[in-house]
Amino acid sequence: MTDNKQRNIVFPAFLLLLGVIAVVTIVGFFMLRPAEEIIQGQIEVTEYRVSSKVPGRIKELRVSEGQQVQAGDTLAVIEAPDVAAKMEQAKAAEAAAQAQNAKALKGARSEQIQAAYEMWQKAQAGVAIATKTHQRVQNLYDQGVVPAQKLDEATAQRDAAIATQKAAEAQYNMARNGAEREDKLAASALVDRARGAVAEVESYINETYLIAPRAGEVSEIFPKAGELVGTGAPIMNIAEMGDMWASFAVREDFLSSMNMGAVLETVVPALNEEKVRFKITFIKNMGTYAAWKATKTTGQYDLKTFEVKATLVDKDKAQKLRPGMSVIIRK
Numbered sequence: 001m002t003d004n005k006q007r008n009i010v011f012p013a014f015l016l017l018l019g020v021i022a023v024v025t026i027v028g029f030f031m032l033r034p035a036e037e038i039i040q041g042q043i044e045v046t047e048y049r050v051s052s053k054v055p056g057r058i059k060e061l062r063v064s065e066g067q068q069v070q071a072g073d074t075l076a077v078i079e080a081p082d083v084a085a086k087m088e089q090a091k092a093a094e095a096a097a098q099a100q101n102a103k104a105l106k107g108a109r110s111e112q113i114q115a116a117y118e119m120w121q122k123a124q125a126g127v128a129i130a131t132k133t134h135q136r137v138q139n140l141y142d143q144g145v146v147p148a149q150k151l152d153e154a155t156a157q158r159d160a161a162i163a164t165q166k167a168a169e170a171q172y173n174m175a176r177n178g179a180e181r182e183d184k185l186a187a188s189a190l191v192d193r194a195r196g197a198v199a200e201v202e203s204y205i206n207e208t209y210l211i212a213p214r215a216g217e218v219s220e221i222f223p224k225a226g227e228l229v230g231t232g233a234p235i236m237n238i239a240e241m242g243d244m245w246a247s248f249a250v251r252e253d254f255l256s257s258m259n260m261g262a263v264l265e266t267v268v269p270a271l272n273e274e275k276v277r278f279k280i281t282f283i284k285n286m287g288t289y290a291a292w293k294a295t296k297t298t299g300q301y302d303l304k305t306f307e308v309k310a311t312l313v314d315k316d317k318a319q320k321l322r323p324g325m326s327v328i329i330r331k
Helices: 002-032 081-106 110-142 148-177 181-207 252-257
Strands: 038-051 056-061 074-079 209-211 216-221 234-251 263-268 274-285 305-312 326-330
Touching: 056 081, 074 234, 081 181, 110 148, 181 209, 234 252, 234 274, 234 326, 252 305
Parallel strands: none
Antiparallel strands: 038 234, 038 326, 056 074, 074 209, 216 234, 234 305, 263 274, 263 326, 274 305
8 A cells, every 4th residue: 555655656756757858858948949040131222412512592392202213303402692693793793805806806896997098198288298398498408509418308307207207107007907926816815715614614503403313213302392502511311222232241150051142031020021032243351340259259350341232032022121121131
């Protein structure tokens, strides 16, 4: 009777001990088993920043965040009164230069030409009188009627009249022929410079209209309508959703299976763990600042981190993916 009672007590205790050992073994197996290692990256796209050369006030924003734009679309309009004032100044300078150029090409006025001609004719008449007077005095001198001094005076008057006539003729020819070639070239150069100033201001006016250089999606707009922006200040970012890739920071001991051109099987948590394939196109050391950890307690060397970029293979899934979504590689 006593032996039966002992067996009835020992056997359940033994079974309980076996159960505890089994539970501890199973729990230990799962707890001590190495955890699944994953590599996490994220979706990235090419972005370009839209800015203006001209400082001013945001007059109008013609797009909103998330909107699709095409190359050539007007994104925003900047109000720049200073540029408009400079355009008025440049146009006025151009008009003045054109007037000077026209004057140089046309030459003297008809009244000035006529006056120069009359002075030339007057000088010619003076030469005729001085020549006749000189001839008379010469005859009288030959006859011994007048002294040599009178002849010298008559000769001097004749020569002076001839010089005056030549000077008047030169003035007339200059008035008739117009400005010198160099003066005309200088006037033409002034016109070209004024036109260049107008073209420069026109380029600034064109910069007040911000145009999308490429198609994409407006990812972020910085200023609001009515705010002031400076030269080169960013106005908005445009994301090219067609140029999409995944970027990973990979420890170098995981790089053995990541070669250039290799296809990565990944899952995207935001898409209910949907599988998406990427192709490796870029591998680069991220630098010493990205060291992962020392593999030895003595710190003999560090495992470095590499940047890995992979372009999207499953193009049909591009519409579902968004920049910033996590991408998981399970080892």
